[in-house]
Amino acid sequence: MSSKIxxxxxxxxxxxxxxxxxxxxxxxxxxxxxxxxSLISGIYDLVGITAMTSGAARAYELAAICREHKIPVIFGGxxxxxxxxxxxxxxDSIVIGExxxxxxKILDDFQAGKxxxxxxxxxxxxxxxxxxxxxxxxxxxNGRYTVASIQTSxxxxxxxxxxxxxxxxxxxIRRRPVDEIIDEWNxxxxxxxxxxxxNFFGLSKTQGQWSKEFLHQLIRRGKKHLWFSQTxxxxxxxxxxxxxxxxxxxxxxxxxxxxxxxxxxxxxxKKLNCQNINRYQExxxxxxxxxxxxxxxxxxxxxxxxxxxxxxxxxxxxxxxxDIIQITNLTPLPGTDLFEEFKRNDRxxxxxxPDDWEKYTFINTVFKPKSMTAREMDEAMFLFRRGAVExxxxxxxxxxxxxxxxxxxxxxxxxxxxxxxLELAQAQVPHDAKLFPxxxxxxxxxxxx
Numbered sequence: 001m002s003s004k005i006x007x008x009x010x011x012x013x014x015x016x017x018x019x020x021x022x023x024x025x026x027x028x029x030x031x032x033x034x035x036x037x038s039l040i041s042g043i044y045d046l047v048g049i050t051a052m053t054s055g056a057a058r059a060y061e062l063a064a065i066c067r068e069h070k071i072p073v074i075f076g077g078x079x080x081x082x083x084x085x086x087x088x089x090x091x092d093s094i095v096i097g098e099x100x101x102x103x104x105k106i107l108d109d110f111q112a113g114k115x116x117x118x119x120x121x122x123x124x125x126x127x128x129x130x131x132x133x134x135x136x137x138x139x140x141x142n143g144r145y146t147v148a149s150i151q152t153s154x155x156x157x158x159x160x161x162x163x164x165x166x167x168x169x170x171x172x173i174r175r176r177p178v179d180e181i182i183d184e185w186n187x188x189x190x191x192x193x194x195x196x197x198x199n200f201f202g203l204s205k206t207q208g209q210w211s212k213e214f215l216h217q218l219i220r221r222g223k224k225h226l227w228f229s230q231t232x233x234x235x236x237x238x239x240x241x242x243x244x245x246x247x248x249x250x251x252x253x254x255x256x257x258x259x260x261x262x263x264x265x266x267x268x269x270k271k272l273n274c275q276n277i278n279r280y281q282e283x284x285x286x287x288x289x290x291x292x293x294x295x296x297x298x299x300x301x302x303x304x305x306x307x308x309x310x311x312x313x314x315x316x317x318x319x320x321x322x323d324i325i326q327i328t329n330l331t332p333l334p335g336t337d338l339f340e341e342f343k344r345n346d347r348x349x350x351x352x353x354p355d356d357w358e359k360y361t362f363i364n365t366v367f368k369p370k371s372m373t374a375r376e377m378d379e380a381m382f383l384f385r386r387g388a389v390e391x392x393x394x395x396x397x398x399x400x401x402x403x404x405x406x407x408x409x410x411x412x413x414x415x416x417x418x419x420x421x422l423e424l425a426q427a428q429v430p431h432d433a434k435l436f437p438x439x440x441x442x443x444x445x446x447x448x449x
Contacts, residue, residue, distance in 0.1 A: 004029055005194050008149040009050055009077060011134035016103050023138065028058070030143030036062070038141070040069040046110055049091075050077035053333055056357040060090040067092070072115060074106070079357075081168055082335030086354060088117065096120040097168065098154070100131045124169065127154065127176040136187045148190040148225075152181050152214065156198040158232075160256070161269045162299065164335035165198050173202050175210060178217050186223050193249075195229035200253075201241060203232070203272070208241060215244040226409060228252040228295065232272055236283025242290035251413045252293040252324070260316055261309075264302035269337075284321050291407040293414050296322035300381070301330030303370040307380040314384060323401045323414045326421070327384060328362035329377070342367050349374060363428070382436050385425045386444030394418045 007027065014023045024044075026035050039047055039062070047066050051059040056079045066073040076095035080087050084096050093115050095106065102121050109115050125131050132151055139145055155170040156163075185193075201211045231253045235241060245253075257280070258273060259265050265273045276283060287294050296317055300310050310327070317325050332339040332348060342348045350356040350366035359366050363381065365374040372380075387393075397418055402411035433440060 004145070005147050006145045006149040007050065008134050008151060008196055011136070011138055011149070012100060012132060013048070013103055014135040014138050015133050016100055016130070018104055018107065021107060023135075025138060025140045026142050027140040028055075030140060033142075035142065036065055039066055040071065044071060046107075047071055047073045049073060049075050051075075051079055052077075053079045053082075053357050054360045055079075056083070056087070057354045058358070060087075060354055063090045072110065074115075078164065078168065078335070082164060082333075084118070092117070094118055098125060101125045124155075124174065127174050128180075130180065132176050133180060133184050136184060136189070146190065146192070148188045148193045149196050150181070150184060150188070150193055151196050152176055152200070153197045153202075157203055158199070158272070159269055161267070161337040161341075162330065162333070164333060167335055169198075173199065173207055178214055181214070182217060182221050185218065185225070186221075188223065188225060191225060193225045193227040195227055197229055199231060200229040201231050201235050201238070208238070212241055212244055215241075215248045218248045219244070222248070225249050226251050226413070228254065228413070230254040230256075233257060233276055233280065233283050234272055236286030239286065239290060242287060242292055246291040246407075250292055251407070251410045252295050252417070253287060254295040254297060255287075257296045257317070257322070258299050259302060260313065261302065261304060263304055264299075267302060268299070281320050285404075288321065288404040291405045291410055293323035293401055293405060293410050294321070295324040295417065296326070298325065298327045299330050300327060301365065301367070301369055301377060305369065305377075306371050307376050310377075310380040310384055314387070318397075321400070321404055323397060323404075324417045324421070327381075329365055329381060330367070331360055331362050332367055333360060379436060379439060382432050382439060383442065383444045385428060385432070390444075391422070394422060 010025050014025065017023050026038065028035065049059045049062055059075060059079070063073045063075065072092045074093045074095060075087050075091040076099050080094045081096050084094055087094050093106070094117070095102070096118065097120055099106075099119070099121070102119050106115070106119055132154065134150060136148060153173050153175045155173045156165045157171045157173065159166040159171065201208050226249045228251060233255050235253070256270070258268055258270055260277070262274055262277055265277065284294050298313055298317060300313060314325060314327060332342045347368045348366065349368060350359045350364070356366070365377045368374060369377050394415065398411050398415040401414040402408065405411065
């Protein structure tokens with residue numbers, strides 16, 4: 001139950017599974033058809049399930065089916081870690097935190113008939129001796145990924161209040177050995193790669209230097225893949241790093257811009273963005289000069305956001321030259337400071353757990369906004385989605401990206417990503433039509449040329 005980009009955690013577990021075990025992966029992004037029948041067919045001795053928070057209720061449903069047919073079932077991943085007490089009754093065993101080093105023990109316990117109800121590593125593992133390596137030749141039984149995933153590090157020091165990474169994976173950035181990364185990189189058969197690191201370049205000078213040295217090695221020894229990753233807005237100043245990244249195959253960086261309002265950024269604990277808020281244009285231009293597109297992420301629903309400000313955010317992002325725009329609803333996920341604050345202040349609307357977890361998809365308003373109603377926020381986002389599906393706007397972004405980056409391959413990446421968002425928005429339209437019939441003839445949020 002992940003995105004169309006491979007859920008790397010499953011591939012990592014497949015890699016550290018002892019060879020006497022056969023591993024099959026199913027991913028419900030390719031559909032649910034036939035999955036239950038396969039699980040209960042009698043060919044599997046043990047089932048492991050992972051899910052993001054929005055998929056928790058479905059995970060519990062599958063677990064109930066497995067247990068009904070006497071198949072032991074284990075739950076791991078972010079929701080198992082942040083909501084372990086809730087999840088525990090639904091499974092024979094749950095795994096809290098990073099499972100790399102304890103997964104073989106779990107399998108040994110299972111074979112010995114001594115599966116424990118709960119497993120948790122004593123500490124976060126160092127990413128050495130193969131820890132963190134993914135099995136790159138495994139595709140789901142029920143589909144095929146077109147993009148590969150790989151990681152060079154885990155952990156993030158920023159501690160954004162809407163994100164659980166710092167709490168779950170630590171504030172320290174743990175790096176894998178360069179040789180191990182290059183070996184895995186060269187085993188990838190797909191042409192496009194997502195480097196899933198939460199902050200590819202890191203924040204310190206030491207971390208930045210590591211990234212540059214890795215990129216030199218990737219250029220010299222790595223297979224020619226195009227790729228994208230995630231970084232912070234200030235990297236627009238580091239021409240050396242961005243030039244190296246482009247030469248190594250990078251065509252886009254996902255950047256959490258989040259907001260153009262300093263109060264909102266402070267409420268998210270986005271200190272680095274606050275320091276650079278008046279330099280966004282200059283920094284975005286820095287990415288473009290190196291041939292790299294900016295995949296800008298924005299969050300609406302801050303205390304000072306209004307229906308009017310949602311459209312203004314989208315227009316400002318376009319005017320700044322952001323190539324791919326992702327605007328999502330502020331979502332208080334379990335395990336975050338934001339969730340604890342909203343829960344404490346009785347601001348969470350969707351709180352009939354576990355059923356309401358399915359609403360935590362970043363396109364639903366699940367809390368009480370301060371400067372508008374939840375309904376007004378949903379309606380504003382609906383008009384934004386309708387504007388985002390205008391094909392002529394996507395073509396204009398592609399052309400502008402080509403002009404700004406002077407890179408055909410970057411422009412093609414931008415076109416593909418924006419087309420993907422268009423298809424997602426179009427798939428949402430029938431659902432939206434039922435919720436907002438009175439808005440179907442209202443002009444959508446338009447983007448500037």
